[in-house]
Amino acid sequence: MSTDRYTVGSLIQQLENYDERQTLESLLEREEFTSLLHGIYTSLSAESKSTAQEMFRKTNVTKKKRTKSTALVIILGIHNIALPPSIQTQYQIWKENPSQLWRALDGQNSEQSIEVAAIEAYLVAQHLRLRQVYNVILWRFYVSFFYQLALLLGHGQKVMTNNLHNILYERLVKAITQSKKINDDITVIKANLQLWVAAGARYNKICTALDKGALFLIPQIPDDVWENPNSLKGAEFDEAMSHLRSLGIMTLSDQLGADNLANQILNSALDPFRWDVVTTLNVNQPIEPRTSFSIEPGAPAANLSIEPRSSFSSSSTQPMTSAVNISVEPRTSTVKPNSISSLLNPT
Structure with a gap:
């Protein structure tokens, strides 16, 4: 048939x-x-x-065009599974003595009740979660610092070209490799600087589309979503920023004074070193400041300290503060008390 x-x-x-x-x-x-x-x-x-x-x-x-969930897209984007290098040493300690991971709970005390252990575990978990939120914001400011520092050394050049990276490496890598506090080899140092400057550039793009309050306020989804240049491009980036604006991020930033605070934080780290860059220029006029941050005469010595917002803490915990002193001891000369070199390679 x-x-x-x-x-x-x-x-x-x-x-x-x-x-x-x-x-x-x-x-x-x-x-x-x-x-x-x-x-x-x-x-x-x-x-x-x-x-x-x-x-x-x-x-x-x-079927092929069916939209995947954000979580699935992120997971499918993973191409390598490995133990994080930063915990390799600690991992060996845990292998030798697994209970070391719980040392905050004082597990050696056999008379400790399960209620006491649960209370201690609760406090530690609560602290770690708050610290995680806090550290994400600190990370955004630090990579932004390296990006702004690269622009400063590039005399206002706004595009991160190979030449600008070379200027950054020439000025900083030698100081970093000679520091007794840093054990990374030159390849790792260069890779870190490139990664951090690139991440800072992405946050700067976000801040340009919104304002610098975004460093505090953009949602704490995986960093790669914000920092990977391939994750949000062109129209998708514009749509994402438009969505955040529609949610009122600009209004909230204005209410909290977040844009002004973020500028003050970045300026407090960068302003004391602008003279160091100016003196390397063979010009008679002072360098013009970039519009992304202001220069205020007589800025105090850099002391980057970020207080967590009230939403980061609860009445049951002490507010966490972390002060990162970027200022150094004054030199013999009273004219130029700080420099980028002395920042990165203190004596």
């Missing part, structure tokens, strides 16, 4: 040979049923076969 045209009646007649309660999926496992379907297909004209093929092609394309 493969050369004949199938009709609805003939198809119904063929299907009467099967139990009406059977699923089509189960019938596809039976050779006689698949032969029936094959016969129906081969009996079609060339035009009808093309129509059927196009129907299946569109179905496959639709």
Whole structure:
């Protein structure tokens, strides 16, 4: 019957040979049923076969275009699984003595009740969660500092070219490699600087689209979403920023004074070192400040200290503060008390 045209009646007649309660999926496992379907297909004209093929092609394309969840997209973007290098040493300690991971709970005390252990675990977990939120904000400011520092050394050049990276490396890598506090080799140092400056550039782009209050206020989703230049590009970046504005991020930044505070924090770290860059210029006029941050005469010595917002703490915990002193001891000369070199390679 493969050369004949199938009709609805003939198809119904063929299907009467099967139990009406059977699923089509189960019938596809039976050779006689698949032969029936094959016969129906081969009996079609060339035009009808093309129509059927196009129907299946569109179905496959639709499935491929089905939007994946954000979580799935992030997970599918993972291409390597490894133990984080930063905990390699600690991991060996845990292998030798697994209970060391819980040292904050004083697990050596066999008389400790389960209630006491639960209380201690609760406090530690609460502190770690608050610290995680706090550290994300600190991270954004530090990579922004390295980006602004790169612009400063590049005399206002706004595009992170290879030349600007070379200027950054020439000025900083030598100081960092000579520091007794840093054990990384030059390859790791360069890679870190490049990564951090690139991340700072992304946050600067976000701050340009919104304001610098974004360093505090953009949601704490995975850093890669904000920092990876391939995650939000072109129209998608514009749409993301428009969405944040529609949620009132600019209004909230204005209410909290977050833009002004972020500028003050960055300026407090950068202003004391602007003279160091100016003196390297073979010009008679002072360098013009970039519009992304202001220069105020007589700025105090750099002392970057960020207080967590009230939402980061609760009445049951002490407010966490972290002061990162970027200022150094004054030099013998009272004219130029600080420099980038002395910042990175203190004596």
